[in-house]
Amino acid sequence: MDELEYEIHGESSHSAKYFARNIKSRDTSSDSRWTAASPLGPEPQFIVLKLDQVCVLKSVLMGKYYKSHPCNVQVFEVHVGQDPSRMTLVLRDQLQDNGIWETFNVLWRDADGLPIACRYVKIVPISTHHATFHPSLWHVSLYGTSDEDQVEAIRADLLLRKEARAIRLMAKYLRQRGFQDPCTQLLAQSGQTLEHPCVTTLRDALAHGDWAAAEHAIRSAVESGLFDEHLQSTRPTLVWRRLRGTNADGDVPPGLTEHSMCFDPHEQTVFVIGGWDGTQHVCDVHAYAVANDRWRSLSLEGAPQNLQHHRSVLDSFDGCLYVFVPVPDEGSPPTEGAGDQSSSLSMSASVVDTLLRVSPRKSGKFALYRCTTRCDPCTWTCISSNISSVGGPGYTLDFDVTLDTETRTVYMRTSPLSQRNGEPKTASQLHSYSLGTGEWTALPPAKDLPALRGRLCAVGDATQGSRLWMLGANGPTSAMSVHTVDVRTSDVDAVPPAGAPNSGLKPPSSLVLEPTLGNQELQEVYIFHETTGGEGGHVIGEPNTLWIYQCRRRRWMTTQPGPARPGKQPPERVVFQSAYDPQTQTFYQFGGLLVHGLPQQKPLGQLWRAKLQRPTRVDILNKAMFALREQQFLEMCRAGVGEIETLEFIRSGIVPFINVADRRTVQDFCSTVARLYGVKDSEGGGGDDSVSDGDSAAAKQNDERVALFDALVEMVNPSAREPAENLLDVVDSVLL
Template identity: 25%
Template sequence: MATSEVVSQKKLNYAIHRWSSFSANYVPDNILVDKPNDQSSRWSSDSNYPPQFLTLKLERPSIVYSITFGKYEKTHVCNLKKFKVYGGLNDDNMIELLQSGLKNDHNKEAFDLKSKIEGQLFPCRYIKIVPIMSWGPSFNFSVWYVELSGDDAPELVQPCLQWYNSYREQQAIRLCLKHFRQHNYDEAFESLQKKTKVALEHPILTELHNHLVVQGDFDACEALVERAVHDGLFNEYISQQEYRPKWMLIEPVCNGTSEEDRPGMRGGHQMVIDANTETIYLFGGWDGSQDLSNLWEYNVPASRWTCLSKDTEKDDGPSARSCHKMCIDSERRQIYLLGRYLDSSLRTSETLKSDFYVYDIDNNKWTLISQNTAEEGGPKLIFDHQMCMDVEKQTIYVFGGRVLTSGSSGEERSSNEPLFSGLYSYHCPTNTWKLLREDSGNAGPQDIRSRIGHSMLFHTQRRQLYIFAGQRSKEYLNDFFTYNVDTDEVEFISDGTKKEEGQVPAAGFTQRATIDPELDEIHVLSGLSKDKEKREENVRNSFWVYDIKQKKWSCIYKNEHLNKEQWGKSHPAEPCPRFAHQLVYDHIHQVHYLFGGNPGKSNSPKMRLDDFWSLKLCRASKEQLLRRCRYLIRRHKFQEIAAADPLAALQFLQCDLASIVDHEDDEETREFQQLASTLFKSKEEIADGYNMHFLTDVDDHFPGRTQLFDTLVAFFPEHMAQPKGNLVDLITF
């Protein structure tokens, strides 16, 4: 965050503690001054081989909020393309505060640093900058200027210092408690816990440990896990698991010929969904030869398409078009439509008017709201823009898109620089437009650069527009930012320059995005990548999920490596790569729907698709996790019974364990089948196979129980569990 955004934040004084590399370098005091025009004003390493780091020592412990890097006045091969920042109260024990990289330009860059642990501010005395990669692959590292921003006021730092010291002491005690319990030092464990009153873990997990490890009461263990699942304690674990995509080709119910029962092949069309009625509406598009003007609805429960209008222009609606946009007010059951693309040969003063329509779903009626929104304070005629709706406030937001001009009107800034539309709002009840932000060619912290082929989504609870990617002239954008519709504030999540390869969606356009406000997730199905000339090689659909709370992208699947022969089969496993498709999301039932698009085949340039798919993002359910836990518990119980009474173990295997095996899971089925061989082994062989030693102490008797306990604890929230580390790992030699 910028310094001005935190009232108590100020520039911190610091001293150079050391620059560490293979040969130490002396750092003169005068380079604490920012001199972007002086190439010698920098810290440099002798090489680009690790270990290298620069340690800054603050005059006193401080809460450090951000770090700013200055640069040389021009690009430089020694700039840090990748680096990490660590912080701590001493230079031997630090935690990671930041991992990022600098743009190779002349502008200062500021980064937020981690300043809280478990919601509490913690102080630092040392800040360590660790270079990882320079922009020149064989060049050394240079840091031109560093500025730390934070607060060293004693009234703030001292309570934080006391809390941090107390926190570290509690963690040390918990590690001791964990070590004592694991090694069956009961007296030491009880004495330390009684003296310090520090809990090793949540009481539920202590109860689980007693049932499982101490008593070997597997039935009580199952009952406790079942209670935990029903109380929602596994929900956090479920939310952190990767999705598995489940595509399904939809074959609608047909009444007559195929042409009458479903929309034909097209791309550049638009779809919206009413999740309350599970109804999808589709309008327009380009079939490879002409624009279309038919309107369709698809009823999900009935699995049926219905043509509402073969030609909406004849029904007082919009003319045939593509590259337009629609949004739906599901409460008032209205669909709004704006924009279209026109070939340059068809552009006249009349055709370049920006018409604006609303469709009344219940009455199957179109109404022309405006013949030309530009005359009413709205956007000019645009295409490949984005439009979404705040249903609660009855406000539509329109951003970006290319402004269509006649070419002879002089509206183009130059032959190589097209016009882009800004950010507008439209208030439906009052029929009023408002220009919120003009297109900006700059890339400042509050500037919005317009574009085409981007994504824009409205988060109903956060009251923010999420905008990312797209194309501006010949530049492919990969930035990601929010616009607060209530405060008119822009916040950049990513400027698109620091992405790690494979960790965020690739720069491109025509990707399709949806949002789930309840899950706090954004979903993106990619489309066409940068190289437009190599369409067949670059139409590589992949599906990404962005976790808004964790600020993290994850790739669910990529299909560019699939066997292309399957895409021509009658029942393919998933849709073939495409662009100019449409994707809508039913947030109530958590299902995506995909229709049509352009496969980008150079040998068939007019080819369009008419396949229809549903996509369900699957995670393990609570019921599936409960079954898995029961299987793990009973599997271990079988192992213990087998060591004492093979006949009883066989009966337990055939009845109690077999009944909960997931026979669709090949690995679990194979493991279950191999368990029978345990019955023919000696106690010593069983002990070797399952890491059990038959001694006198309970915990030593079945150490496999401790392993099972750790496995089950992983399903519970992290804050309930014992520390992850081990006491012996802190011992160094």
């Protein structure tokens, strides 16, 4: 990335000699800063920077005073744009109150994945570490792409997209005003489309009351995937079941924490590796066969000893387990603030926090072991007793691994932590390990990766190559952030920050990212809710909730809460582990500690299965067909069709599409039947729907058909329907 040159374009205010131009200096003295004329209040304070040329901003370096300062900004935002009056939020984050300069990656791609070109950058303080002090900013450096050819290509592409949007808005306006011929000519000559042909057919069919054509259009739209984005955005549910299988002797594995779990999709087997059983760390490996509900133990000959704080992945190609084991040096000094072993059973659900308290050493190495699981007995092999000697990362308290199953590549993130507060003191580092060749590679450059306490998830993209999703926070109090790493180009990309337009739901900063799982086909990352915070470390939020990050939509969502019935879902727990079967969208969970009764308790030995259930294309088809048939039925009643015929239509035409589990749908059906007999429904509406005045009846029928069309099209993928904006509204925003 290039350092981008800029000049001060404007500021909201300044205090005394603390002008905005001071932020260009790298001096850390008290005078080398911009300070607003007043504390933060209703009137926003900001600085606007003007780049020397149009660029793509990718990161911001925020300098600080050499130590803590009462005027230090805490939460801040960064906006970019080609016009200072129309800007886009690309970053919302917070600075620590210390003398360490911090680099923040910003959102530099739009919702379509295309780079955001800008000429102006606006920095807005939101809060300070001491509320009554005026906000101050020290040095600011900007980094990104300034290559003229690249930027010109981005601007040209942006111009084409603007032109396409303008044409579609004009076509929509012409059609609304009834100018069908000019609308058709505009679209034909420009090569643009206003909407998918199925949507056009549905519109015309409803307008003319051609119910057969309307139903055919709906079926075609469903088969063409026009409702798939709506299905993906609908909150799924988790259906839980406790698995009570035993081994041949009638026993089950002991309760565990600090273990790891893997799933073999070909053998349909869950593996539980190592962990703490309440009295000691164990190196046992237990395998659960889903098909016959039976546990077995694997051979321990050659296995690593004292498995704790390790990470494991399973290669589905040959069924081998790869276990990454931190091995502290015997002679290294103790970690600052380390406590006794009982503190590992504390309220904190973060393994990193546990490591910081109980790890006896702050230096060491990583060992890598392989275990063959598809032969009896299994065999253990120590691939390397010190992976840093063969190109792998060095020892650290905070690390994570993930496996790209398509390329059979393991990615390992390491983040050296401050011994004082457990926060990353340098940028995270990323290494890859090829299971095929056994070679380690360091990538990407460490300066490009954010310093996060977080987790990795390998979710590839067939159109963009393998991509890693990195989730985490700069520290225990920092906001949750998501970054992507393109392993081909080493590009690091930040997703929309909290508060960005269309950023949607955001998880709490205290969400513990352990474990983190992914689905390659659906392009989703999964994190089970395990949040701690507040006085005494009380758990915040609904237990047994799954957070889902949808990579294509770049949105968070959660599962719908299930029934709070004892025994029907796991008890409220922390420090459990999970494995995932992507073929059946099923999770397996084992171990953990009950929230109530900590810290004097033993780990749980329960195995639970959670199946992720989503609405399907059949569900959306039934919903749409029910809406069409209900409207058709109402018009039959108004047209005077006999009761026998209408009752038969209900039986054969409406009942097959009713979702009896949906209470609202059932109520709608009952209301529809009530209209047949002119009976008022429970909501006070109803009565005979006949209208004496012909013109009024036609107008009402037309309004109902338009409302039905709008309701159906609202579920269609945005790219397949006409633009949501109106041309007149766009003109008003420009004129005003």
